[in-house]
Amino acid sequence: MTKHDLSLFSAVQSAEAIKQGRISSEALVEACLARIEETDSKVRAWAYLDAASALDQARELDRIRKSGRGIGALHGVPVGLKDIIDTKDMLTQRGSPIFAGRQPDVDARLVEHLREAGAVIMGKTKTTEFAFMHPTDTTNPLDADRTPGGSSSGSAAAVAARHVPIAVGTQTGGSVIRPASFCGVYGFKPSRGTISRSGVFRTSESLDHIGGFANSLEDIALLTDVLSSYDQTDPASFARPRGNMLDGVRAEAPVEPNVAWLDFPFNDRLDADAEEGINALMDRLGGRIERFSASPQLADLIHVHKTIYDYEMRQNMAAVAESNWPDLSVEMQSAIDRGAEISTAQYEDALAVKTSAQGFFADYFNDFDAILAPASTGEAVPLTAGHTGDSVFCLTWTLAGLPSLTLPLLVGLNDLPIGVQLIGAAEEDDRLLRTASWIQRSLAEQEH
Amino acid sequence: MTKHDLSLFSAVQSAEAIKQGRISSEALVEACLARIEETDSKVRAWAYLDAASALDQARELDRIRKSGRGIGALHGVPVGLKDIIDTKDMLTQRGSPIFAGRQPDVDARLVEHLREAGAVIMGKTKTTEFAFMHPTDTTNPLDADRTPGGSSSGSAAAVAARHVPIAVGTQTGGSVIRPASFCGVYGFKPSRGTISRSGVFRTSESLDHIGGFANSLEDIALLTDVLSSYDQTDPASFARPRGNMLDGVRAEAPVEPNVAWLDFPFNDRLDADAEEGINALMDRLGGRIERFSASPQLADLIHVHKTIYDYEMRQNMAAVAESNWPDLSVEMQSAIDRGAEISTAQYEDALAVKTSAQGFFADYFNDFDAILAPASTGEAVPLTAGHTGDSVFCLTWTLAGLPSLTLPLLVGLNDLPIGVQLIGAAEEDDRLLRTASWIQRSLAEQEH
Numbered sequence: 001m002t003k004h005d006l007s008l009f010s011a012v013q014s015a016e017a018i019k020q021g022r023i024s025s026e027a028l029v030e031a032c033l034a035r036i037e038e039t040d041s042k043v044r045a046w047a048y049l050d051a052a053s054a055l056d057q058a059r060e061l062d063r064i065r066k067s068g069r070g071i072g073a074l075h076g077v078p079v080g081l082k083d084i085i086d087t088k089d090m091l092t093q094r095g096s097p098i099f100a101g102r103q104p105d106v107d108a109r110l111v112e113h114l115r116e117a118g119a120v121i122m123g124k125t126k127t128t129e130f131a132f133m134h135p136t137d138t139t140n141p142l143d144a145d146r147t148p149g150g151s152s153s154g155s156a157a158a159v160a161a162r163h164v165p166i167a168v169g170t171q172t173g174g175s176v177i178r179p180a181s182f183c184g185v186y187g188f189k190p191s192r193g194t195i196s197r198s199g200v201f202r203t204s205e206s207l208d209h210i211g212g213f214a215n216s217l218e219d220i221a222l223l224t225d226v227l228s229s230y231d232q233t234d235p236a237s238f239a240r241p242r243g244n245m246l247d248g249v250r251a252e253a254p255v256e257p258n259v260a261w262l263d264f265p266f267n268d269r270l271d272a273d274a275e276e277g278i279n280a281l282m283d284r285l286g287g288r289i290e291r292f293s294a295s296p297q298l299a300d301l302i303h304v305h306k307t308i309y310d311y312e313m314r315q316n317m318a319a320v321a322e323s324n325w326p327d328l329s330v331e332m333q334s335a336i337d338r339g340a341e342i343s344t345a346q347y348e349d350a351l352a353v354k355t356s357a358q359g360f361f362a363d364y365f366n367d368f369d370a371i372l373a374p375a376s377t378g379e380a381v382p383l384t385a386g387h388t389g390d391s392v393f394c395l396t397w398t399l400a401g402l403p404s405l406t407l408p409l410l411v412g413l414n415d416l417p418i419g420v421q422l423i424g425a426a427e428e429d430d431r432l433l434r435t436a437s438w439i440q441r442s443l444a445e446q447e448h
Numbered sequence: 449m450t451k452h453d454l455s456l457f458s459a460v461q462s463a464e465a466i467k468q469g470r471i472s473s474e475a476l477v478e479a480c481l482a483r484i485e486e487t488d489s490k491v492r493a494w495a496y497l498d499a500a501s502a503l504d505q506a507r508e509l510d511r512i513r514k515s516g517r518g519i520g521a522l523h524g525v526p527v528g529l530k531d532i533i534d535t536k537d538m539l540t541q542r543g544s545p546i547f548a549g550r551q552p553d554v555d556a557r558l559v560e561h562l563r564e565a566g567a568v569i570m571g572k573t574k575t576t577e578f579a580f581m582h583p584t585d586t587t588n589p590l591d592a593d594r595t596p597g598g599s600s601s602g603s604a605a606a607v608a609a610r611h612v613p614i615a616v617g618t619q620t621g622g623s624v625i626r627p628a629s630f631c632g633v634y635g636f637k638p639s640r641g642t643i644s645r646s647g648v649f650r651t652s653e654s655l656d657h658i659g660g661f662a663n664s665l666e667d668i669a670l671l672t673d674v675l676s677s678y679d680q681t682d683p684a685s686f687a688r689p690r691g692n693m694l695d696g697v698r699a700e701a702p703v704e705p706n707v708a709w710l711d712f713p714f715n716d717r718l719d720a721d722a723e724e725g726i727n728a729l730m731d732r733l734g735g736r737i738e739r740f741s742a743s744p745q746l747a748d749l750i751h752v753h754k755t756i757y758d759y760e761m762r763q764n765m766a767a768v769a770e771s772n773w774p775d776l777s778v779e780m781q782s783a784i785d786r787g788a789e790i791s792t793a794q795y796e797d798a799l800a801v802k803t804s805a806q807g808f809f810a811d812y813f814n815d816f817d818a819i820l821a822p823a824s825t826g827e828a829v830p831l832t833a834g835h836t837g838d839s840v841f842c843l844t845w846t847l848a849g850l851p852s853l854t855l856p857l858l859v860g861l862n863d864l865p866i867g868v869q870l871i872g873a874a875e876e877d878d879r880l881l882r883t884a885s886w887i888q889r890s891l892a893e894q895e896h
Contacts, residue, residue, distance in 0.1 A: 075689060106680055
């Protein structure tokens, strides 16, 4: 690791250096490929990687820069894509043997944005089966005996292992926030409808979100700015302006933010070291934090989430399940069976509760800039557990479609990272990033 | 016209004032609607206008701003759309009785971008029949006895009449540049593939382009930045970064630009006052201009353009023509008949010449920053001529897919405006805008 190891450059830093001609995209991609070569036999973050194609893209982007043509916001910067996101030039196999060798004809909408921004599409990162529960063979780059978390296992691991500075994932339960927490990176799931899901495997219309991973808040913001767009073919997408995330991260908070903490009954699932870490962190933030008890209705939202997920998953998996039942994991088979037990009336009730939860949170953020919450139960769980960890601390916010961010602020008993989650007002993602930036700065200043 | 007449605000100025809360979008839209109310019985720029919808959009955008949510680049700024651009909430009738009452189900891709940028979709502006030759009843806002030019007649007239600060048009021959010249506004047709044509009526796959109208270079740039994107569903669209146009307009030229002028045989179609004006302008730019004679091959490109246009128009109109022949204009019927006379071999030869012309121009701009050319034969022609003017000075550049801009720099014998066209290197639209900005500044400085 010399100071010239470009794989340690952030996306913001790389894009700036490439724009100014101080480094080439080719050199950056080479450094990332070298890092992958060196570590991926252990990490196993990649489902599809074509070094030659990545280098070709990089050289073409270098050529464009030298020709004086347009420079994109991610010009020459490599990015990883979770393997449920369609790419017309790379396999997209959805973490299932059923789709082994599947080659889409068209790019997902978000891939169009990445290409337009000049990103180098490095490859596809491993996903749990259909972005649900059955694990990949990906290991945590910080401890090869532990899970990187899921379902965006490869995206989180690739960013933590410095294979790429940024990667795209998805979250229906806790599939961005949890792996980011386990891998010690930043993870961000923007408000529902911010990023188009067209061309991304659908598991749940009501709950699926796109999100990103990075090693800094600024990179998270830059990636989100590139990915965000209105897309009428995605029913969740909204035809309104999105705030500028990078401006959000770089903005000064007009006043010191107010942060809420909610005591949920399921908070007892938090590991002791995580609880201790969060309490210490809240002490340090002192007067900015107010603690509340979650109402029974609020605490029940995790069950509402499950009803909707199981019901919609069964619908979306119906065609695949019919002809490939034996090739589905037990986890998936059970979810589909559970979905079959849910009546349309139960499902519709759940959707109604979801809507009223959104209404509740719309008002909530008049008084608070963010909710602080655990991102995971604690450190990454061992691979021997056979699962990618508990997503309970993410479900409420995913259900309500709120922007959720995790910051790698804590360290657990085994010296492994634990994230801290911040949740903001719907469609005020830039404000959430501004608050996160304030919290991070304010903690850093205390350390000096 | 007091200093408070918001209909005189530029798009850049309006967006900034709305962002800062100095004016509301509602007040801006009201001012534009008042201007329309006052003058459109004479100008007849609008094919579809729904004042209530425009005001609703404006109020919603004002509400979003006050709520602290994202502010788009065109937040609250009204825009007009040529009536061949599909909108899911407004009729899109293509300037033909055949499509009277036609209501699309989806927005054109470029309309998605406008909505995401927070623009107010004011309505649909009149187009000649299928953006081809048969005129609308729109009149030139500067002289009601003259044509506004075509085919983007309503978009040019609406911007000139200050009904909206910006409007979108299309160009297959000279349908942006010529009407902009006749109406005394800025018109810009970016490089082929810069702006998606998905959801826009197709007349010629090889020649159709999207372009914009405004009353300033900065507004042209801002509008183009919002509209530009990679769209894999448009075969012309390129998966590369676009230069930032607003940065281009605002940039200082690193050295004084070199400009070329080409003598074409068809330059004898230029009116005497236009020729005199251009010569005087070139004198003022002095040493920056080099004059050349166009080679016979170059001069012949206008015929290649015609071959491709007629052939592809016939293909694209085939289904419509079959069932609606009597409802087509004579101009369209003749074009379709001409198209039928062109053999596939002739068409393919023409495409091959087009490709080699693109190659020729790719090298050309190593030596020159821009080509200067007439935008129209002169002032707007009288309505009694029965057509929207001669597009000969645009065809070469449209064929080659080069970015083309017209600046309202000249005044003719009847005190009517005449545009001056600047053409740049493909996919270096920001450099062309920088050059245009330099020329404009340098001429203005001479006047002081």
